Amino acid sequence: MNVETPLIRTLMAERFGEAIEELGFSHGVHAFAAPPDMIVDLCRFLKEDPALQFDFLSDICGVDHYPEMPRYEAVYHLFSLPNKWRVRIKCRLGDPPRVPSVTGVWRTANWHERETWDMYGIRFEGHPDLRRIYMWEGFEGFPQRKDFPLRGYKDKLNPFGAEGSPPTQPDLATKDIPQGGRSTPRT
Amino acid sequence: MTEVTELSWPETDAPRTREVLLNLGPQHPSTHGVLRLVLELDGEYVERVDPHIGYLHRGTEKLAESFTYTQIFPLTDRLDYLCPPSNNLAFALAVEKLLGIQAPIRAQYIRVMMAELARISGHLLITGALPMDLGAMTALLYAMREREMIMDLLEMISGARMHTSFCRVGGVREDLPDGFFPKIREFCDIFPNRIRDYERLLDSNRVFLKRTQGIGVISAEDGIDLGLSGPNLRASGVDWDIRRDEPYEIYDRLDFDVITSQEGDCYARWRCRVEEMRESVRIIEQCLDQMPDGPFQIDMPTIAFPTDKDRVHCSMEALIQHFDLSAYGFKVPKGEVYSAIEAPKGELGFYIVSDGSPKPFRMKVRSPSFVNLQALFGVANAHYLADMIAVLGSLDPVMAEVDK
Amino acid sequence: MNNAIRDSVLFTTADSLISWSRRSALWPETFGIACCAIEMISAGCARYDLDRFGVVFRPSPRQSDVMIIAGTITRKFAPVVRRLYDQMPEPRWVIAMGTCAISGGVYNTYAVVQGAETFVPVDVHVPGCPPRPEALMHGFLLLQEKIKKSRALAGASLDRVAAP
Numbered sequence: 001m002n003v004e005t006p007l008i009r010t011l012m013a014e015r016f017g018e019a020i021e022e023l024g025f026s027h028g029v030h031a032f033a034a035p036p037d038m039i040v041d042l043c044r045f046l047k048e049d050p051a052l053q054f055d056f057l058s059d060i061c062g063v064d065h066y067p068e069m070p071r072y073e074a075v076y077h078l079f080s081l082p083n084k085w086r087v088r089i090k091c092r093l094g095d096p097p098r099v100p101s102v103t104g105v106w107r108t109a110n111w112h113e114r115e116t117w118d119m120y121g122i123r124f125e126g127h128p129d130l131r132r133i134y135m136w137e138g139f140e141g142f143p144q145r146k147d148f149p150l151r152g153y154k155d156k157l158n159p160f161g162a163e164g165s166p167p168t169q170p171d172l173a174t175k176d177i178p179q180g181g182r183s184t185p186r187t
Numbered sequence: 188m189t190e191v192t193e194l195s196w197p198e199t200d201a202p203r204t205r206e207v208l209l210n211l212g213p214q215h216p217s218t219h220g221v222l223r224l225v226l227e228l229d230g231e232y233v234e235r236v237d238p239h240i241g242y243l244h245r246g247t248e249k250l251a252e253s254f255t256y257t258q259i260f261p262l263t264d265r266l267d268y269l270c271p272p273s274n275n276l277a278f279a280l281a282v283e284k285l286l287g288i289q290a291p292i293r294a295q296y297i298r299v300m301m302a303e304l305a306r307i308s309g310h311l312l313i314t315g316a317l318p319m320d321l322g323a324m325t326a327l328l329y330a331m332r333e334r335e336m337i338m339d340l341l342e343m344i345s346g347a348r349m350h351t352s353f354c355r356v357g358g359v360r361e362d363l364p365d366g367f368f369p370k371i372r373e374f375c376d377i378f379p380n381r382i383r384d385y386e387r388l389l390d391s392n393r394v395f396l397k398r399t400q401g402i403g404v405i406s407a408e409d410g411i412d413l414g415l416s417g418p419n420l421r422a423s424g425v426d427w428d429i430r431r432d433e434p435y436e437i438y439d440r441l442d443f444d445v446i447t448s449q450e451g452d453c454y455a456r457w458r459c460r461v462e463e464m465r466e467s468v469r470i471i472e473q474c475l476d477q478m479p480d481g482p483f484q485i486d487m488p489t490i491a492f493p494t495d496k497d498r499v500h501c502s503m504e505a506l507i508q509h510f511d512l513s514a515y516g517f518k519v520p521k522g523e524v525y526s527a528i529e530a531p532k533g534e535l536g537f538y539i540v541s542d543g544s545p546k547p548f549r550m551k552v553r554s555p556s557f558v559n560l561q562a563l564f565g566v567a568n569a570h571y572l573a574d575m576i577a578v579l580g581s582l583d584p585v586m587a588e589v590d591k
Numbered sequence: 592m593n594n595a596i597r598d599s600v601l602f603t604t605a606d607s608l609i610s611w612s613r614r615s616a617l618w619p620e621t622f623g624i625a626c627c628a629i630e631m632i633s634a635g636c637a638r639y640d641l642d643r644f645g646v647v648f649r650p651s652p653r654q655s656d657v658m659i660i661a662g663t664i665t666r667k668f669a670p671v672v673r674r675l676y677d678q679m680p681e682p683r684w685v686i687a688m689g690t691c692a693i694s695g696g697v698y699n700t701y702a703v704v705q706g707a708e709t710f711v712p713v714d715v716h717v718p719g720c721p722p723r724p725e726a727l728m729h730g731f732l733l734l735q736e737k738i739k740k741s742r743a744l745a746g747a748s749l750d751r752v753a754a755p
Contacts, residue, residue, distance in 0.1 A: 027284045027524045028433070055411055058527070059553040063540060077525050077538065077553070081411065081425065084432050088525060108414030111561045119248075134241035134590060135702070136667050143701045144249050152701030157666060157709050160699055167701075170667045213671050214622055214652075221624055221668060242668040243625055246700030261697065268626035312629075331636035338633070349626060349721055587625050 062120035136170035220586030255516030270305030358484030417533025516545035624662025
């Protein structure tokens with residue numbers, strides 16, 4: 001199972017030199033750490049390299065390592081349909097967290113990145129439509145950050161929340177029709 | 188304005204059309220839950236679709252960070268509530284990988300059997316719900332009749348009809364009850380005939396065929412690019428099934444076919460699910476034949492409750508361990524894992540970051556419905572408004588899983 | 592002549608006639624939110640068959656008089672539930688089905704409303720996670736009992752339908 005690690009590492013080193021750090025192979029996944037400014041090139045390379053063909057983006061998610069610094073991390077899980085290999089790429093991000101968007105490489109990254117933005121406030125630069133996806137427009141804070149209280153802030157609808165400014169109320173469905181930000185990439 | 192509209196109306200004194208924004212949902216009988224679609228319409232044609240989700244966002248991932256690993260099982264039940272045993276299995280596998288343990292063989296068979304029962308129950312609902320969305324009410328009533336049989340079986344095993352929470356880290360909660368095998372054999376005998384009934388009901392129904400064949404076609408390249416998985420991707424001709432390609436539990440001992448189809452339209456997606464139910468019955472039958480006797484839970488008192496109570500009653504250490512386990516949970520070594528299984532909807536992955544405490548530092552659910560729903564971007568353009576319902580129904584999103 | 596009158600004339604109060612007609616055709620909205628919706632569908636389908644009690648699902652709030660809140664209500668969704676409630680013609684009743692709708696249940700988080708009672712008046716609580724279809728049926732029977740006891744013309748029970 002582990003024979004492909006040297007291959008992936010060698011191919012990466014040929015292209016990117018020492019910038020990509022290898023984190024080892026565990027539980028069926030090869031892990032690498034990459035600097036944020038290389039993420040798009042790296043993803044495109046992994047997807048298009050004929051020996052690797054990581055053509056399927058499984059997941060993008062954020063991790064908050066508060067109070068450790070650098071605080072945030074964007075984690076990408078890639079899968080190669082022809083080879084059945086899995087790769088994890090981790091990107092440590094400072095505060096405020098910013099990372100280039102990979103929507104140009106996979107269209108499926110669109111919602112994953114919107115979710116990560118909504119939950120962790122990681123800004124994906126170059127994303128065509130970076131709106132909140134779970135919470136409503138106008139919601140304050142990023143709920144999955146470690147310093148956001150689990151129960152939110154107290155108001156009439158949730159008397160168990162933490163003390164603080166009560167959350168804004170969402171608009172009714174009929175009001176918040178999006179004006180800009182066309183999210184359809186093709187016609 | 189789409190090309191079709193321009194062609195169908197004469198150039199001279201053509202009526203000027205204006206794009207209309209239409210809200211479909213969040214309360215709509217055909218959105219399978221609380222999904223809201225903002226549709227930009229040109230006449231009857233859908234120009235653009237913007238799905239709004241989050242109406243069922245319950246904060247599962249954040250909540251899991253404050254729960255012990257055993258307490259998270261009930262939360263995973265409520266992700267894809269049509270097939271809770273699969274979700275339990277996915278989570279248990281992820282934690283077991285971190286711990287470096289494996290459930291006993293009998294437990295693995297029980298889990299796989301339950302996951303396949305869940306797959307049937309999940310697919311049954313869509314088998315009935317897609318025709319119902321298109322106006323054929325009868326199919327749902329038949330499908331729900333068979334679904335009740337599965338509910339009865341799950342209730343027999345776990346005591347709950349829907350949210351079984353039957354898996355534990357290192358095994359299952361208890362052994363199969365007496366009298367279970369004849370019941371499930373009876374189900375396996377009856378069910379394939381019932382599948383033929385659905386086919387007779389719908390495969391020759393011209394309205395159903397007209398409304399699904401050639402509608403919402405997704406090519407294989409688009410499907411991969413959009414991150415589709417499971418039957419939705421297999422219907423587009425991509426031969427990928429995690430059960431076969433990265434076998435977990437005892438799937439490598441079982442003989443089953445991976446159903447694919449080349450068309451990639453709504454009918455193919457529906458058809459794939461119907462065929463998969465047949466394969467699931469085959470898998471269940473093999474599980475029943477091969478299931479060995481033996482323990483149903485790993486013998487590690489720090490992780491699983493001991494199966495014989497005498498040990499707890501007679502030994503002080505065992506009692507303390509038991510108390511410790513139920514009050515604080517078990518510690519999981521530091522590390523991270525991404526573990527994916529073939530859930531009924533597609534690739535269900537759990538990414539867990541552990542900091543060595545009894546609670547996960549971060550739990551991310553890679554839910555298949557969330558990604559599958561995104562495929563609406565790729566297919567819904569230049570379809571009639573009524574076809575939207577067929578496309579949405581055939582993608583089979585479960586909103587609790589989409590919103591987590 | 593006497594017998595003919597006895598056979599065809601029935602003396603009752605207007606209140607009991609009104610409440611009989613109200614409780615015999617409770618039409619709930621087709622409005623599933625989460626897991627409980629599946630048990631609600633099961634209750635409506637062949638095995639449990641809620642139609643026996645005159646309970647027929649309607650797709651529009653304007654045609655229905657019972658709202659079954661079947662699932663977790665999130666903050667984002669609460670205004671929608673309230674709007675649907677306001678759209679229903681009076682008299683109207685609300686069944687909170689399942690732990691999430693009753694109290695938020697296990698989901699005591701930033702996104703979830705802690706019980707439907709915080710923004711709509713609830714008539715019957717059906718506990719369970721999710722409640723079995725039998726429990727939902729029992730909830731409907733309780734609601735029928737409640738309507739039976741209410742007096743439409745006396746006005747007491749109509750106060751509650753005025754929006755706050």
